[in-house]
Amino acid sequence: MLTVNQRSYRAPKQPTVVVCVDGCEPDYLAQAVATGHMPWLKRTLAEGTGIVADCVVPTFTNPNNLSIVTGAPPSVHGICGNYLYDTASGTEVMMNDPKWLRAPSLLAALADGGHQVAVVTAKDKLRRLLGHGMQGTCFSSEKADQATQQEHGITGVPELVGMPVPDVYSAALSEFVFAAGVQLMKKHRPDVMYLSTTDYVQHKHAPGTEGANAFYAMMDRYLGQLDALGCVIAVTADHGMNAKVGMDGQPDVIYLQDWFDRAIGPGKARVILPITDPYVVHHGALGSYATVYLPAGTPTAQFVSQLQHLRGMEVVLDREAAARRFELPPDRIGDLVCVSERFTVIGTSRERHDLSGLDAPLRSHGGISEQKVPLIVNRRIPGLDPQRRWRNFDAFDLALNHAQ
Amino acid sequence: MLTVNQRSYRAPKQPTVVVCVDGCEPDYLAQAVATGHMPWLKRTLAEGTGIVADCVVPTFTNPNNLSIVTGAPPSVHGICGNYLYDTASGTEVMMNDPKWLRAPSLLAALADGGHQVAVVTAKDKLRRLLGHGMQGTCFSSEKADQATQQEHGITGVPELVGMPVPDVYSAALSEFVFAAGVQLMKKHRPDVMYLSTTDYVQHKHAPGTEGANAFYAMMDRYLGQLDALGCVIAVTADHGMNAKVGMDGQPDVIYLQDWFDRAIGPGKARVILPITDPYVVHHGALGSYATVYLPAGTPTAQFVSQLQHLRGMEVVLDREAAARRFELPPDRIGDLVCVSERFTVIGTSRERHDLSGLDAPLRSHGGISEQKVPLIVNRRIPGLDPQRRWRNFDAFDLALNHAQ
Numbered sequence: 001m002l003t004v005n006q007r008s009y010r011a012p013k014q015p016t017v018v019v020c021v022d023g024c025e026p027d028y029l030a031q032a033v034a035t036g037h038m039p040w041l042k043r044t045l046a047e048g049t050g051i052v053a054d055c056v057v058p059t060f061t062n063p064n065n066l067s068i069v070t071g072a073p074p075s076v077h078g079i080c081g082n083y084l085y086d087t088a089s090g091t092e093v094m095m096n097d098p099k100w101l102r103a104p105s106l107l108a109a110l111a112d113g114g115h116q117v118a119v120v121t122a123k124d125k126l127r128r129l130l131g132h133g134m135q136g137t138c139f140s141s142e143k144a145d146q147a148t149q150q151e152h153g154i155t156g157v158p159e160l161v162g163m164p165v166p167d168v169y170s171a172a173l174s175e176f177v178f179a180a181g182v183q184l185m186k187k188h189r190p191d192v193m194y195l196s197t198t199d200y201v202q203h204k205h206a207p208g209t210e211g212a213n214a215f216y217a218m219m220d221r222y223l224g225q226l227d228a229l230g231c232v233i234a235v236t237a238d239h240g241m242n243a244k245v246g247m248d249g250q251p252d253v254i255y256l257q258d259w260f261d262r263a264i265g266p267g268k269a270r271v272i273l274p275i276t277d278p279y280v281v282h283h284g285a286l287g288s289y290a291t292v293y294l295p296a297g298t299p300t301a302q303f304v305s306q307l308q309h310l311r312g313m314e315v316v317l318d319r320e321a322a323a324r325r326f327e328l329p330p331d332r333i334g335d336l337v338c339v340s341e342r343f344t345v346i347g348t349s350r351e352r353h354d355l356s357g358l359d360a361p362l363r364s365h366g367g368i369s370e371q372k373v374p375l376i377v378n379r380r381i382p383g384l385d386p387q388r389r390w391r392n393f394d395a396f397d398l399a400l401n402h403a404q
Numbered sequence: 405m406l407t408v409n410q411r412s413y414r415a416p417k418q419p420t421v422v423v424c425v426d427g428c429e430p431d432y433l434a435q436a437v438a439t440g441h442m443p444w445l446k447r448t449l450a451e452g453t454g455i456v457a458d459c460v461v462p463t464f465t466n467p468n469n470l471s472i473v474t475g476a477p478p479s480v481h482g483i484c485g486n487y488l489y490d491t492a493s494g495t496e497v498m499m500n501d502p503k504w505l506r507a508p509s510l511l512a513a514l515a516d517g518g519h520q521v522a523v524v525t526a527k528d529k530l531r532r533l534l535g536h537g538m539q540g541t542c543f544s545s546e547k548a549d550q551a552t553q554q555e556h557g558i559t560g561v562p563e564l565v566g567m568p569v570p571d572v573y574s575a576a577l578s579e580f581v582f583a584a585g586v587q588l589m590k591k592h593r594p595d596v597m598y599l600s601t602t603d604y605v606q607h608k609h610a611p612g613t614e615g616a617n618a619f620y621a622m623m624d625r626y627l628g629q630l631d632a633l634g635c636v637i638a639v640t641a642d643h644g645m646n647a648k649v650g651m652d653g654q655p656d657v658i659y660l661q662d663w664f665d666r667a668i669g670p671g672k673a674r675v676i677l678p679i680t681d682p683y684v685v686h687h688g689a690l691g692s693y694a695t696v697y698l699p700a701g702t703p704t705a706q707f708v709s710q711l712q713h714l715r716g717m718e719v720v721l722d723r724e725a726a727a728r729r730f731e732l733p734p735d736r737i738g739d740l741v742c743v744s745e746r747f748t749v750i751g752t753s754r755e756r757h758d759l760s761g762l763d764a765p766l767r768s769h770g771g772i773s774e775q776k777v778p779l780i781v782n783r784r785i786p787g788l789d790p791q792r793r794w795r796n797f798d799a800f801d802l803a804l805n806h807a808q
Contacts, residue, residue, distance in 0.1 A: 026650075026651050026747070027647050027649070027747065029651045030647065030649040030650060030651050030652070030653050030747075030765060031610075031647070031649075031653065031765060032653075033651065033652055033653040034649065034652075034653025034654075034764075034765040035653075035765075041651075042652065042653075045651060045652045046652070050650075050651050050652065052650075052651065052747075206435075206610065206611070206612050207610070207647070208610050208613065208647075208765070209612065209613065243431050243434065243435070243611070243612075245431070245434040245435075245438065246430075246434060246454075246456075247430050247433045247434050247437065247445075247449055247454050247456070247778055247780070248434070248437055248438075248446065248449045248450070248454065249434050249435065249437040249438025249439075249446075250438075309791065310791070311790060311791055343430070343431065343434075343456075343776075360438075361434060361435060361438040361439075361612075372747075374651055376651070386715055387713065387714070387715055
């Protein structure tokens with residue numbers, strides 16, 4: 001038995017694969033299964049275990065991937081966005097650096113316990129966080145050809161996978177993750193593998209559409225291969241995905257920095273969009289979650305009440321209430337947390353968002369409306385309580401403690 | 405000035421058309437506009453007025469159509485479903501009969517005021533309610549060939565429209581409504597016209613799909629023709645529409661009669677699904693709203709609390725709380741009102757739902773998740789407060805009092 005972040009895990013008896021499908025709103029699976037695109041998943045849901053679980057708010061990639069591999073919410077692991085206002089330095093910084101991590105991962109603990117561990121991510125931004133402190137194989141599709149034995153525990157990845165390194169904006173970037181997973185399992189048979197894709201397809205294609213169904217059919221084939229190799233497989237997601245447009249087809253945006261600039265003067269408040277990262281072409285840095293830093297000593301109650309009534313706003317909480325409700329580290333979320341509704345996103349200032357890269361109606365995430373995610377295991381688990389609140393970060397618990 | 409149900413309306417100066425697009429989730433328009441299928445609407449949203457409004461819960465056809473034509477919620481007009489448990493007779497009955505109406509319609513008042521009024525509905529079930537007490541033209545696509553001067557104020561409808569009477573389960577049933585509207589406007593030029601379609605297409609096709617875009621492109625062409633005829637046009641909807649399936653693609657159903665049968669004994673409680681009507685093939689009588697009649701004297705608090713925690717349930721209210729929150733007639737909603745979440749529907753007993761007619765993954769409505777609807781006027785209306793809560797039953801107010 002291993003104990004990590006106050007949760008205990010059994011050692012794997014069979015090769016165990018946890019898959020985080022980026023942006024996998026459960027309806028993607030529903031529509032693909034209903035129309036015959038996912039025969040493996042259809043059988044797995046009938047014979048195994050399928051739960052709709054809650055992910056972590058903010059419903060972004062990094063906080064949720066870290067929750068899955070630590071088995072804990074951001075209040076424990078510290079990663080509450082891709083992007084942070086560092087009050088110590090007074091600058092806005094990426095949270096890619098492992099220095100922001102406050103908890104060890106189960107992956108590192110398993111490797112320390114003598115288990116062979118492999119991690120494949122689509123984008124390189126996640127790799128360093130996921131692989132922090134871990135002995136084993138850890139590389140990204142994005143930089144698969146740059147993997148070295150010393151840093152990534154592997155070389156010659158494109159040759160192993162039999163695919164060229166895909167473009168960072170492509171469905172193939174995720175396919176490479178699955179293909180690599182299957183080849184690693186065939187040739188190295190790791191004890192534990194974590195695969196994490198990118199939501200390029202989900203940002204462009206709605207559930208049930210041709211583009212989405214093709215992606216999920218591809219995923220189904222690879223998962224079927226892993227299953228045939230005898231793996232215990234748990235599939236979950238970092239967050240869902242929704243259309244974020246008004247009736248005119250344009251992004252429906254609350255420009256929150258503009259709102260504060262009008263309310264208390266230009267630049268007095270600082271609105272942070274933790275969805276921001278170097279890859280914003282497909283969503284223009286627009287998501288349904290923002291944090292706000294107010295001038296020191298500003299009372300928050302009045303803003304909470306005013307913002308709460310803005311059209312398209314779902315909930316506005318002060319630091320303490322947000323930290324409690326969403327299990328976030330209070331020192332990293334500013335004075336206010338704002339969450340917009342299903343069809344609405346939050347921006348900073350109108351002129352700071354470049355939407356010229358959007359070649360399809362905006363789809364994005366970040367809010368409570370993207371909190372439902374799949375939690376699927378290819379084993380029947382008797383006695384699961386369907387009424388309790390399951391989380392995506394229960395995936396390793398189900399896979400290691402209940403499925404084998 | 406006319407006053408109906410305590411709201412005042414100006415007489416129309418230009419021909420005025422209010423359109424209720426059945427099941428028109430705003431995202432249908434967003435995706436169709438974004439992909440070039442609705443050029444008239446794109447221009448209208450840029451040059452006129454576009455609001456996302458709230459319809460009435462239960463988000464069903466009859467309550468909302470009656471709200472639109474009375475300018476009032478169901479607490480005033482009395483129609484709170486398609487289907488009702490008549491406690492007086494101890495039987496379950498359709499609410500199609502005008503005897504259930506508790507308020508006059510604006511349509512009848514306009515006709516009484518000397519204005520020429522025309523009403524076209526897709527299905528005949530709505531016609532009698534909408535035309536109650538009204539002098540003028542009032543017919544359905546479904547029975548267009550049976551219209552008589554005496555009862556419907558018109559004959560020879562298929563000849564006027566130039567289309568055969570469509571099948572009741574078809575997109576053409578709604579197209580016939582628009583085509584009839586255009587021909588009526590060309591040949592009879594009524595002062596006020598109310599057009600109400602059916603959601604056959606929306607029950608089958610998600611926003612942005614080919615089937616949906618084709619429907620909205622068709623609608624856009626007819627609305628453009630009405631606009632070219634000089635009409636003031638207000639477009640709204642009775643309710644939205646969402647996928648209602650689990651990850652296995654099958655309807656995600658809370659069988660509420662079964663739940664009560666287990667909890668307090670078979671048949672003790674009576675679960676009513678007010679979505680029920682004679683046309684249930686496309687949704688199997690499954691929607692996100694149910695009412696429950698309990699044995700006399702049963703305390704409700706315990707059930708409210710238990711049901712509220714069921715997976716997929718959004719809110720459970722006792723009679724008083726439901727009547728207050730949703731503006732419903734308390735004597736017609738039973739002891740409990742249950743509303744399920746976006747992807748979940750409520751059924752009675754498992755064996756009483758025939759889902760064999762479902763030839764596509766279930767899409768349905770009834771809940772709070774289907775409350776957002778378009779409210780669009782082809783005139784710019786200066787000074788509208790975008791922060792107030794607009795309702796679909798403000799459509800005639802906007803069209804008559806603000807748009808001309």
